[in-house]
Amino acid sequence: MWKFIVRRLLITLPQIILLSVLVFLMAQMMPGDALTGQVDPNVSPEIKEQIRERLGLNNPWYIQYRDWVAGILQGDLGQSFRFKMDVTELLSQRIANTFWLSLVTLIFTYIIAVPLGITSGRYNDTLLDQGITGYTYLGFATPLFIFALFMVWVFGYQLGWFPTSGSVQPGLTPGTMEYVISKFNHLLLPALSMALIATVSTVQYLRSEIVDTKQKDFIVTARAKGASESRVYNRHILRNSLLPIAAFFGWEITSLISGTIFIEQIFGYPGMGALFLETILLRDYSVVTALVLLFGIASILGALLSDIILSLVDPRIRIK
Amino acid sequence: MKKVSLSKLLLALMLVFLLVLAACSGSDDEQEDTGTDTETEEGTEEGAEEEEEDTDGLYSIDDFNVDKTNEGEAIEGGTLNYGLVSDTVFEGVLNRVFYEGNPDYEVLKFFDENLLAIDNNFNYTQDGAAEWELTENDDGTVTVTFMIRDNVNWHDGEPVTAEDLAFAYEVIGSPEYTGVRYYYIEDVVGMEAYNAGEADAIEGLEIVDDKTLSVTFTNANPSLLASGLWTSPLPKHIFEEIPIEEMAESDAVRVNPIGFGPFKVETITPGESVTYSANEDYWRGAPKLDGITLKVVAPQVVANELETGGVDVVDSFPTDQYPDVEENLTNVEFLGQIDTAYTYIGFKLGSWDEEAGEVVPDPNAKMADVNLRRAMWHAVDNDTVGERFYNGLRWAGTTLIIPAFPDYHDPTIETPSYDQEEANRLLDEAGYVDVDGDNIRENPDGEELVINFASMSGGDVAEPIANYYIQAWEQVGLKVELVDGRLMEFNSFYDRVEADDPDIDIYQGAWGTGTDVDQNGLYGRSAAYNYTRYASEENDELLAKGASPEAMDIDYRVDVYKEWQQLMVDEIPVFPTLYRAELVPVNNRVTDWSIQAEWILNNSFHEVGVTQEDPVLPE
Numbered sequence: 001m002w003k004f005i006v007r008r009l010l011i012t013l014p015q016i017i018l019l020s021v022l023v024f025l026m027a028q029m030m031p032g033d034a035l036t037g038q039v040d041p042n043v044s045p046e047i048k049e050q051i052r053e054r055l056g057l058n059n060p061w062y063i064q065y066r067d068w069v070a071g072i073l074q075g076d077l078g079q080s081f082r083f084k085m086d087v088t089e090l091l092s093q094r095i096a097n098t099f100w101l102s103l104v105t106l107i108f109t110y111i112i113a114v115p116l117g118i119t120s121g122r123y124n125d126t127l128l129d130q131g132i133t134g135y136t137y138l139g140f141a142t143p144l145f146i147f148a149l150f151m152v153w154v155f156g157y158q159l160g161w162f163p164t165s166g167s168v169q170p171g172l173t174p175g176t177m178e179y180v181i182s183k184f185n186h187l188l189l190p191a192l193s194m195a196l197i198a199t200v201s202t203v204q205y206l207r208s209e210i211v212d213t214k215q216k217d218f219i220v221t222a223r224a225k226g227a228s229e230s231r232v233y234n235r236h237i238l239r240n241s242l243l244p245i246a247a248f249f250g251w252e253i254t255s256l257i258s259g260t261i262f263i264e265q266i267f268g269y270p271g272m273g274a275l276f277l278e279t280i281l282l283r284d285y286s287v288v289t290a291l292v293l294l295f296g297i298a299s300i301l302g303a304l305l306s307d308i309i310l311s312l313v314d315p316r317i318r319i320k
Numbered sequence: 321m322k323k324v325s326l327s328k329l330l331l332a333l334m335l336v337f338l339l340v341l342a343a344c345s346g347s348d349d350e351q352e353d354t355g356t357d358t359e360t361e362e363g364t365e366e367g368a369e370e371e372e373e374d375t376d377g378l379y380s381i382d383d384f385n386v387d388k389t390n391e392g393e394a395i396e397g398g399t400l401n402y403g404l405v406s407d408t409v410f411e412g413v414l415n416r417v418f419y420e421g422n423p424d425y426e427v428l429k430f431f432d433e434n435l436l437a438i439d440n441n442f443n444y445t446q447d448g449a450a451e452w453e454l455t456e457n458d459d460g461t462v463t464v465t466f467m468i469r470d471n472v473n474w475h476d477g478e479p480v481t482a483e484d485l486a487f488a489y490e491v492i493g494s495p496e497y498t499g500v501r502y503y504y505i506e507d508v509v510g511m512e513a514y515n516a517g518e519a520d521a522i523e524g525l526e527i528v529d530d531k532t533l534s535v536t537f538t539n540a541n542p543s544l545l546a547s548g549l550w551t552s553p554l555p556k557h558i559f560e561e562i563p564i565e566e567m568a569e570s571d572a573v574r575v576n577p578i579g580f581g582p583f584k585v586e587t588i589t590p591g592e593s594v595t596y597s598a599n600e601d602y603w604r605g606a607p608k609l610d611g612i613t614l615k616v617v618a619p620q621v622v623a624n625e626l627e628t629g630g631v632d633v634v635d636s637f638p639t640d641q642y643p644d645v646e647e648n649l650t651n652v653e654f655l656g657q658i659d660t661a662y663t664y665i666g667f668k669l670g671s672w673d674e675e676a677g678e679v680v681p682d683p684n685a686k687m688a689d690v691n692l693r694r695a696m697w698h699a700v701d702n703d704t705v706g707e708r709f710y711n712g713l714r715w716a717g718t719t720l721i722i723p724a725f726p727d728y729h730d731p732t733i734e735t736p737s738y739d740q741e742e743a744n745r746l747l748d749e750a751g752y753v754d755v756d757g758d759n760i761r762e763n764p765d766g767e768e769l770v771i772n773f774a775s776m777s778g779g780d781v782a783e784p785i786a787n788y789y790i791q792a793w794e795q796v797g798l799k800v801e802l803v804d805g806r807l808m809e810f811n812s813f814y815d816r817v818e819a820d821d822p823d824i825d826i827y828q829g830a831w832g833t834g835t836d837v838d839q840n841g842l843y844g845r846s847a848a849y850n851y852t853r854y855a856s857e858e859n860d861e862l863l864a865k866g867a868s869p870e871a872m873d874i875d876y877r878v879d880v881y882k883e884w885q886q887l888m889v890d891e892i893p894v895f896p897t898l899y900r901a902e903l904v905p906v907n908n909r910v911t912d913w914s915i916q917a918e919w920i921l922n923n924s925f926h927e928v929g930v931t932q933e934d935p936v937l938p939e
Contacts, residue, residue, distance in 0.1 A: 031812040031815055043503065044848065082421065083411045084498070084568035085412075085568075094591075152624075156621075157621075157628055164621060165592070165621070166616070167589070167592060168593075170587070170595045170613045171586065171587055171593075171595040171613065172587075173587075265407075265618065266620065268615075270409060270591035270592045274409070274591075275591075278407070278409060
């Protein structure tokens with residue numbers, strides 16, 4: 001067991017190193033830098049050149065990469081050119097927002113997925129099941145950013161139930177109860193929008209697991225022994241079907257990352273996803289590379305987590 | 321049987337849904353390209369406009385007011401909700417010395433201001449927080465003396481002093497300064513030595529008394545009086561302790577910034593909102609409002625925010641959304657004026673000499689014949705482009721000094737208008753005739769002529785407009801092709817235009833005009849931003865005249881720039897295609913709002929009031 005986890009961790013390390021090289025090279029290859037956007041006749045090319053020189057943008061990529069990695073190892077992700085502050089500080093401002101948004105989304109995702117999946121699997125091929133399956137197909141087909149705009153329009157503007165932008169009502173003092181409630185209130189709609197879309201794969205996964213398990217021999221045995229229907233479902237089928245869902249959890253994190261990029265932009269919610277888009281537009285590469293690296297590491301760790309959970313759940317995986 | 325029909329229904333439903341989505345998703349592209357918020361660069365067309373089939377629904381800039389019509393008396397107090405429309409957040413560098421992005425300016429304009437006021441032509445007046453005096457010295461230098469009014473105080477109660485203003489010059493001039501504002505002060509006597517670290521003080525600065533500072537410049541330049549002076553003090557009692565290279569990231573800039581404007585910063589939520597309270601001690605008098613709440617609003621939802629009263633005013637409204645929303649938004653009044661920007665088509669006429677730092681025109685360039693250029697201007701119908709793609713909110717441009725500078729713009733100059741026959745005639749005369757009978761003109765030497773056109777992507781209309789131009793030129797027999805057969809992304813576009821890529825013969829770009837009519841930065845011989853690489857002696861002479869000491873006399877300066885506008889119409893290194901409108905919606909409850917330059921740049925926000933506690937909603 002531990003051998004597997006250690007081995008799995010060892011593979012992760014070169015993955016992260018490879019990721020960092022790729023991230024860095026791709027940022028280098030993008031046309032333009034933080035200064036190209038400033039086509040301002042007042043700022044002469046000489047001044048721009050001086051600034052490039054000072055920022056080290058004129059060095060060859062491997063030197064820039066070396067400096068960058070050396071910084072990261074000391075916990076320094078560099079300085080944001082546009083925000084005029086340390087990238088680490090900038091990220092720490094944003095990361096809390098994204099963390100809470102992701103957490104609430106995850107909770108919603110499972111709250112929606114588990115009952116729908118169970119119902120759908122238990123009563124498969126009924127009208128109810130077809131309704132739920134229909135919803136999952138719609139969910140698969142709907143792009144998140146369209147759906148989010150639709151949600152803002154209906155629940156934010158038409159019905160006015162939720163705030164439509166920001167992460168907190170302006171002017172509240174951090175730490176007060178009011179502030180916390182306002183924060184949560186601002187989270188709800190984006191989290192719900194994301195969860196309604198993100199949940200569909202889990203619903204389908206759960207459904208097919210249950211349908212599958214239903215026909216297994218041990219269920220037939222359980223029934224033959226005279227176990228009640230609810231006992232068969234709750235004790236035998238559900239337990240076995242939920243395990244792969246738990247393993248799926250790590251992957252959920254990955255899909256959350258891509259989700260937050262759109263959601264935060266549409267809801268004007270200042271988290272890491274919104275920051276990612278903004279800094280790409282501004283060509284603020286030190287922030288972009290830091291973010292891609294973080295997202296990448298989160299995905300790799302997510303996959304790692306999935307594998308570990310899976311190995312805990314299913315000993316057959318551990319063997320090789 | 322039931323099952324089959326249901327799944328069929330589902331399939332049909334999904335197909336319909338798919339179509340709807342395919343139709344919707346196009347409009348999302350626009351947000352990718354607005355990554356430029358510098359004030360003077362107007363790289364991409366933000367407009368995402370559905371092509372209007374009928375000619376109804378056209379708007380004209382003349383139908384808009386610049387001042388808000390007051391609907392009732394303002395109440396005591398009240399809070400105004402201000403929307404900052406932006407794809408990107410404000411970065412939070414809230415100080416005039418350090419900020420770079422326009423969103424930051426939108427935040428800081430409420431609590432900080434420049435010492436000198438300006439008029440609608442962006443010339444300085446004596447109505448600001450400081451009065452000024454200009455003396456021309458015998459040795460050719462000029463001295464500007466700032467006399468700060470006695471009742472001008474920082475938000476913490478300290479007076480704004482001459483020392484604070486001098487301190488701003490010292491910070492910007494310092495070699496450790498990380499921002500880009502040095503160009504404002506490089507002409508101050510002794511600045512070069514100070515900037516190089518050779519002098520401890522700036523020779524040209526003299527603190528006469530607590531409230532009086534005189535600044536001496538090496539030469540008289542009319543731009544100085546056309547908002548070309550650095551007039552924003554930096555509170556020395558706060559920044560003194562902070563090393564210059566750490567100022568931009570300090571709390572004094574990001575967390576609790578102060579100024580001497582009509583409102584004080586109460587709270588800042590980084591990247592999303594700011595609340596302000598009234599500065600009762602404001603030198604022009606206490607504001608009518610109790611406070612302002614500013615929040616960032618994504619361009620996609622700005623119309624909804626206005627409709628529900630989430631915001632009363634925004635900094636700028638995406639004009640392409642106007643036709644869709646104007647009928648529903650009965651609770652706001654749209655103010656409009658001519659935006660300080662123009663779109664143009666430029667002809668590559670030479671190259672840039674890096675060593676000499678100047679433009680080298682090439683008499684053999686493909687586009688070197690002025691008649692060819694004039695014919696191309698005649699061949700395009702920009703008014704129709706404005707009507708079809710922008711509902712009349714953009715319209716054909718005439719000269720390079722736009723009507724936003726009312727004194728300088730010369731509307732009497734005759735510019736080539738849409739006239740295909742004239743275009744054909746000009747081309748025939750210049751020797752561009754079709755020799756091989758394919759309806760495409762060859763050049764005067766009888767060789768094939770293909771003009772390569774560079775245009776930027778961005779917005780739904782970028783492609784149809786580029787195609788329109790290509791077709792219009794084809795109709796007069798000119799073969800124009802897009803470089804690489806497609807539109808270019810913003811950054812690659814400017815990289816290649818700037819590098820004089822030989823594959824580019826003509827290009828479509830846009831400039832923001834800023835606040836000074838001086839054209840040396842864009843069309844001068846030594847200007848790197850002179851992307852057409854056009855230069856002529858007459859042009860040099862006029863631009864030099866416009867920036868000469870004699871041009872301190874505004875009438876003279878106006879005449880020079882009228883002559884220059886005429887020269888540009890004769891020589892056509894570029895021709896302006898579209899002027900554009902700027903629209904600002906204001907909720908009906910707001911009183912005394914205006915979008916005139918002299919109002920908005922002079923921080924007249926203390927006059928603003930509201931007629932009721934809550935925003936007016938649509939009926």
